[in-house]
Amino acid sequence: xxxxxxxxxxxLRHSKKFPHVYxxxxxxxxVLGSLIRSIHALNLKKDxxxxxxxxxxxxxxxxxxxxxxxxTTHGRALSFATGIKxxxxxxxxxxxxxxxxxxxxxxxxxxxxxxxxxxVTALIxxxxxxxxxxxxxxxxxxxxSFSSTAPFGHMEHDFDLVKxxxxxxxxxxxxxxxxxxxxxxxxxxTAIDQRGFNLVEVMTPCHTQYGRKNGFKTIVDMYKWxxxxxxxxxxxxxxxxxxxQGCFPIGVFSDNDQPGLEERYEELRRSLAGGDxx
Amino acid sequence: MTxxxxxxxxxxxxxxxxxxVVEGALLSGCSxxxxxxxxxxxxxxxxxxxxxxxxxxxxxxxxxxxxxSMGAIIGASLAGRKAMTATSGPGFSLMQEHIGYACxxxxxxxxxxxxxxxxxxxxxxxPAQGDVQQARWGTHGDHPIIVLSASDVQECLTMTVTAFNFxxxxxxxxxxxLDEITAHTRxxxxxxxxxxxxxxxxxxxxxxxxxxIPYEETMRGVPTMPPLGYGYRYHVTGLTHDDHGYPTSRxxxxxxxxxxIFRKIDQYFYDIQLVQEIDTEDAEVCVVSFxxxxxxxELAVQxxxxxxxxxxxxxxxxxxxxxxxxxxxxxxxxxxxxxPEMNMGQVSREIKRVNQNQSQITTLNRVDGKTITPAEILKxxxxx
Numbered sequence: 001x002x003x004x005x006x007x008x009x010x011x012l013r014h015s016k017k018f019p020h021v022y023x024x025x026x027x028x029x030x031v032l033g034s035l036i037r038s039i040h041a042l043n044l045k046k047d048x049x050x051x052x053x054x055x056x057x058x059x060x061x062x063x064x065x066x067x068x069x070x071x072t073t074h075g076r077a078l079s080f081a082t083g084i085k086x087x088x089x090x091x092x093x094x095x096x097x098x099x100x101x102x103x104x105x106x107x108x109x110x111x112x113x114x115x116x117x118x119x120v121t122a123l124i125x126x127x128x129x130x131x132x133x134x135x136x137x138x139x140x141x142x143x144x145s146f147s148s149t150a151p152f153g154h155m156e157h158d159f160d161l162v163k164x165x166x167x168x169x170x171x172x173x174x175x176x177x178x179x180x181x182x183x184x185x186x187x188x189x190t191a192i193d194q195r196g197f198n199l200v201e202v203m204t205p206c207h208t209q210y211g212r213k214n215g216f217k218t219i220v221d222m223y224k225w226x227x228x229x230x231x232x233x234x235x236x237x238x239x240x241x242x243x244x245q246g247c248f249p250i251g252v253f254s255d256n257d258q259p260g261l262e263e264r265y266e267e268l269r270r271s272l273a274g275g276d277x278x
Numbered sequence: 279m280t281x282x283x284x285x286x287x288x289x290x291x292x293x294x295x296x297x298x299v300v301e302g303a304l305l306s307g308c309s310x311x312x313x314x315x316x317x318x319x320x321x322x323x324x325x326x327x328x329x330x331x332x333x334x335x336x337x338x339x340x341x342x343x344x345x346x347s348m349g350a351i352i353g354a355s356l357a358g359r360k361a362m363t364a365t366s367g368p369g370f371s372l373m374q375e376h377i378g379y380a381c382x383x384x385x386x387x388x389x390x391x392x393x394x395x396x397x398x399x400x401x402x403x404x405p406a407q408g409d410v411q412q413a414r415w416g417t418h419g420d421h422p423i424i425v426l427s428a429s430d431v432q433e434c435l436t437m438t439v440t441a442f443n444f445x446x447x448x449x450x451x452x453x454x455x456l457d458e459i460t461a462h463t464r465x466x467x468x469x470x471x472x473x474x475x476x477x478x479x480x481x482x483x484x485x486x487x488x489x490x491i492p493y494e495e496t497m498r499g500v501p502t503m504p505p506l507g508y509g510y511r512y513h514v515t516g517l518t519h520d521d522h523g524y525p526t527s528r529x530x531x532x533x534x535x536x537x538x539i540f541r542k543i544d545q546y547f548y549d550i551q552l553v554q555e556i557d558t559e560d561a562e563v564c565v566v567s568f569x570x571x572x573x574x575x576e577l578a579v580q581x582x583x584x585x586x587x588x589x590x591x592x593x594x595x596x597x598x599x600x601x602x603x604x605x606x607x608x609x610x611x612x613x614x615x616x617x618p619e620m621n622m623g624q625v626s627r628e629i630k631r632v633n634q635n636q637s638q639i640t641t642l643n644r645v646d647g648k649t650i651t652p653a654e655i656l657k658x659x660x661x662x
Contacts, residue, residue, distance in 0.1 A: 015522060047508065048507060050507065052353075062513070063513050063515070063524060066511060068506040068507060069514065070506075070513075070514040070515075071515035071516065071517065072352075072516065073349070076346065076349045079341065079346035082341075082346070082350050083351060083353025083355075084353040084354065084357045084506060085353075086310070086337045087310055087359045088358070088505070090507065091357070108343065265331070265337060269334075269336070
């Protein structure tokens with residue numbers, strides 16, 4: 001067994017009934033691998049990690065790993081995560097969500113978690129489609145592409161998660177793809193280690209539900225598509241407008257070090273207990 | 279609140295129902311509140327926002343909506359806190375999804391719903407009692423739940439303590455239904471010394487973590503519950519799960535799970551069923567009532583007695599599981615049961631179900647945002 005597989009096995013739940021729910025070629029496993037490597041690199045105790053997940057393919061990720069895992073309701077993972085972090089700030093709380101989960105039904109919770117700068121790492125797996133329910137359009141489905149609820153092409157604009165959360169003053173905002181595993185490791189390690197609200201968006205392919213409806217013959221074509229269209233942020237900034245068509249920037253978009261809400265709350269309690277109560 | 283807040287020992291305060299809920303919650307050891315403003319429940323959030331940061335590790339957070347409020351208290355409860363939220367009509371509707379989650383994942387929490395006229399935005403904020411059946415059946419799927427009520431300010435305090443005790447004892451969400459009148463009435467109440475109260479906290483596992491089975495079948499039917507982050511790593515999910523917490527669709531495991539969550543409430547029925555009987559011993563006409571209407575009924579019964587009528591009052595403090603034996607007893611004994619309520623008959627339908635035609639049921643329903651008066655109830659008692 002390769003070293004890296006051995007490492008991942010150390011974090012899997014062996015009492016859980018496998019196989020997992022993911023389709024062949026799904027990118028979610030790559031993200032889970034990266035998450036495990038990052039947690040391992042930070043030398044975190046399994047007991048101190050809480051993995052909160054939403055509903056959908058990404059939501060099922062929590063059940064396979066040997067942390068404290070909470071599989072919540074559709075779109076609401078961040079509200080659970082907020083409660084857990086405020087109740088016990090010692091815990092490392094990571095919320096795993098999909099695009100429809102985090103941005104459509106859970107959009108309100110996302111912007112407010114970012115605005116509060118609550119000490120949670122949001123890991124969003126963006127495959128641009130509702131995979132589990134059979135390939136319906138999501139708020140990140142690219143305009144004009146096809147889905148089972150957009151048989152004539154998706155008419156709406158797609159959401160730019162990075163711009164949205166940057167505007168909400170989240171501490172750390174980054175985006176990468178499953179084709180950039182090393183970058184993903186680095187981003188996740190930083191995001192989990194840092195205080196405040198840290199968001200990592202990972203572009204991950206769903207060939208079963210998206211690729212097949214949109215002219216990608218095999219899953220490999222989708223991975224190649226990500227490789228081609230993802231451009232490092234610094235490079236993207238220097239691209240002329242016409243060359244940006246069909247590309248999206250990846251990298252770290254904002255990196256601040258503001259205290260999380262739970263820290264500010266502890267400060268408040270201390271000051272009230274100290275008697276400097278105005 | 280009065281200036282004597284921080285002193286220990288029993289104290290008398292002049293407070294409204296919502297403030298009494300805050301006192302009761304803090305006495306119960308509640309250290310986490312998440313909520314969203316909505317009249318007529320807001321004073322509970324306001325009270326908590328001022329009090330909780332002054333406690334050792336108390337947390338108050340105003341969330342972006344009621345859905346998130348419930349999510350946050352479920353998270354806090356999983357992390358080991360006694361947690362609560364408070365809301366009213368429209369907010370209660372939004373909370374239904376997470377009430378189901380809390381039933382499924384067996385999360386202890388207290389939800390106070392101060393009823394106002396509905397449906398929808400309805401009558402902000404006139405009193406009503408229209409959320410009784412929603413409290414029982416609002417979330418989808420078969421589920422057990424405990425629903426309590428209070429009819430005066432003192433009871434707002436004691437029933438909040440009871441709500442926390444039931445939640446912790448049976449690992450279940452508990453809904454405390456108040457109405458606008460009870461929540462906003464001001465009167466003198468006694469805040470007991472903490473030592474006078476029996477306070478329950480959830481049972482945590484004591485075995486080594488590797489022996490721990492999160493949803494193990496036991497006689498009690500209530501699994502032990504470790505806080506997140508103390509060695510007992512397990513999976514929490516809203517999916518139907520097996521005794522290890524892993525999702526399952528095997529008929530046997532699903533059946534065992536569903537039967538256990540019902541059994542854990544049903545088998546403690548006599549602990550949970552709380553009623554108060556007033557002048558019922560020889561009653562021929564009995565008023566069955568709850569919330570603010572029970573206060574009007576108490577006066578009506580007293581006046582009826584003064585005029586020589588054999589009237590009594592059965593006040594329901596527990597609404598669900600429905601206190602069947604107490605109602606059955608009165609149905610057997612009395613000629614007539616009078617059921618006044620500020621809805622179109624949500625409790626009377628339960629009473630009719632239990633009554634089995636043993637006595638005559640007279641209903642009195644008011645949904646115009648006005649309270650039911652003692653005179654209206656007295657008239658029905660006199661009719662017999």
